[in-house]
Amino acid sequence: GAGVSQSPSNKVTEKGKDVELRCDPISGHTALYWYRQRLGQGLEFLIYFQGNSAPDKSGLPSDRFSAERTGESVSTLTIQRTQQEDSAVYLCASSLTGGVHEKLFFGSGTQLSVL
Amino acid sequence: GQNIDQPTEMTATEGAIVQINCTYQTSGFNGLFWYQQHAGEAPTFLSYNVLDGLEEKGRFSSFLSRSKGYSYLLLKELQMKDSASYLCAVRDTGTASKLTFGTGTRLQVTL
Secondary structure (H helix, E strand, O other), X not given: OOOOEEEOOEEEEOOOOOEEXXXXXXXXXXXXXXXXXXXXXXXXXXXXXXXXXXXXXXXXXXXXXXXEEOOXXXXXEEEXXXXXXXXXXXXXXXXXXXXXXXXXXXOOOEEXXXX | OOEEEOOOEEEEEOOOOEEEEEEEEOOOEEEEEEXXXXXXXXXXXXXXXXXXXXXXXXXXXXXXXOOOOEEXXXXXXXXXXXXXXXXXXXXXXXXXXXXXXXXXXXXXXXX
């Protein structure tokens, strides 16, 4: 597609429920990143995919968080047993090859609210 | 690990020039990026520096000093639409797969 697409744009859920957030990167981009942005805070790295593999999962905050990528395209971030502290904007980004000089292209994010 | 510091908020007048500073500490340096983020929108790329010096791009310029662990973003001829958060991000050699972001500087442009 023309840009990075994320869905849903907004998600309201109850504490304890599971949620799935979807990211469609720019077509042909092999590198995909998930970030979290709490209100008024900077971007917090969660996970990096190169193709369908995740060589860097160091930012996932707990085992309630998991992510996968299929077909070197769409990625899903899953949060199990959501907590109020999970409320944030979840941003996905992609870049062509993951090269160190490449800029990241971001989606508009999913605003997650856990009640 | 990395430590990236930026001022939290700045205010400037339309038509003026503003400089947003960013200092960083890394175990190895592999480039510094500046992004602009309007409220409720995706961050968008502004500039990239990997060598010392000034990179100019229209009204926006970015400077890097690797020896000082310092960068700034210079915005000239400020316009109201420049009101946004400006995010400084660094890649280091140890974790080259990701960008580490500072907390961002929220710029308010006033009349």
